Amino acid sequence: MEALLDAAMEIALAAQNGQVQQVDLPIPEEYLRVPTDELLEIRDTRSKGKGFFARSEISPGTMLMVTKPVAMAFDWEDDTIEVDVPEDEDMEDEDGEGGEEDEPRLNEVLLIRILEKIRNDPGIWDQSLSMLFPRDADDLASLPAWVVKEDDVFEKVESVMQELQKLPGMAETTKEISRRLPHIIRYNILSVETCPELLSYPELALKNLSAIGLYTKASFFNHSRYPNCHRFAIGDVMFFVSNQQILAGDEVCISYIEHDILQESAYRRNLMLSMNFSDAGEGEEVDPPNQEEDGPQYPVVDPDLQNELMGMDPFERLNSIDQLMGQATGKKPPSEAMNQDDDDDDIMGTSGIGWFQCDVHNLRILRAITLEGLGKTKDALEAWEECVHFAETKLPPLDENSVVLRVQAALCAYSGGDQVKARQHAKSALRTHDLVFGGGVSRFRRRLQTDFQLNFRPQMPSDPVVELWPLV
DSSP: OHHHHHHHHHHHHHHHTTOOOOOOOOOOGGGTTOOHHHHEEEEEOSSSSEEEEESSOBOTTOEEEEEOOSEEEEGGGTTSSOOOOOOOTTOOOTTSSSOOOOOOHHHHHHHHHHHHHHHHOTHHHHHTGGGSSOOSHHHHHTSOOOOOOOHHHHHHHHHHHHHHHTSTTOHHHHHHHHHHHHHHHHHHOEEEOBSTTSTTGGGSGGGGGOEEEEOTGGGGSEEOSSOSEEEEEETTEEEEEEOSOBOTTOBOEEOSSOGGGTTSOHHHHHHHHTSOOOOOOTTSOOOOOOOOOSSOSSOSSOHHHHHHHHTSOHHHHHHHHHHHHHHHTTSSOGGGGGGOOHHHHHHHTOSSSOOOHHHHHHHHHHHHHHHHHTTOHHHHHHHHHHHHHHHHHHSOTTOHHHHHHHHHHHHHHHHTTOHHHHHHHHHHHHHHHHHHHOSHHHHHHHHTHHHHTOOSSOOOSSOHHHHHSOOO
């Protein structure tokens, strides 16, 4: 895995310098024999079609699948399609009051890319893609239309379709592909990011590998609010690991949305999913019908706001964070936060109380960083431990975010001279990391090396990494 990380970083750095390379990393030899078919079987569920179920009891930290995508589309490709929306007064939405929303542009990039793959190897459709949802006319009839409004995209799709039709025996199959493939992409793609949990991620070149991908076999992992399987990616290689004990016959599910959204209401979860379907696992209780709610419909503390806060003087930042924290938890009126007037609050979508829980969590992280920078190590450690508590009580088990937060709590305690707490947090971080990623302390130090180097705390007299996570 270390070599895979190095290769991913090399490609990411090249992309950062404008040298775009194909992302096609090999599955490491140690994962080539993951016994997926011995661990999982595909069955029909009551409400979500086909899904994976455990053949026998599975222990926490078991590698269930390592797989590669049919194709990917990267964030930096989002602007490659020029927007040229034709007027169409006859197009109506579900309420009869206007046109359908545009399909996300990366979905369209991915559609063209997969069509070209099928053109070069028609067996991809028959042997894998045709098995994915939606599988029949009834499935298709229940789905909103896929609307492509950019002329150049439409023309490219039509061009490849015409080439497909000319292939021997592909005339009827091409019609099926044209009806089903756009929806297969819409309902089966996964987001792909390398090490996004790291606090250093925004500054890492690895963000250039952020993408969406269609992973055929992995598409049978259904979504659940309480996932018992965790996924992570390195480049285009996707890993799936059990995060808890799974009994024989249990459905094995992942989360299609960020884990820190899973504790929100069904209404907010479905907004983030961008599709309205049950996110209960097999046998789980289904939430009541979604109803619109007051307050923001999407997280407020986004990267732009975080960057704005981090650009402030530390004392001003701490004051602003505390005011925003009060607003997020409903303890202060919205107009008091950051001296914003009512118009500013409406623009941010924060005129009501009750922000997302992840907003409060991200503010706590910023507060802990700020307190450490100001030399208030004791208060900072309390803030880090609040963040750890959120990750280990609100997020799914063995979540990699808890590893990152435990690392920062360990470094903070070490900086403040509390060796007992430092070693407790260090031990917990390594234990969780080893269950998810394996590789012991050497892999742990390789994956977390950029977070170890964050410079928001005072210089320490000795190297805490060597002291807290010795190689021997």
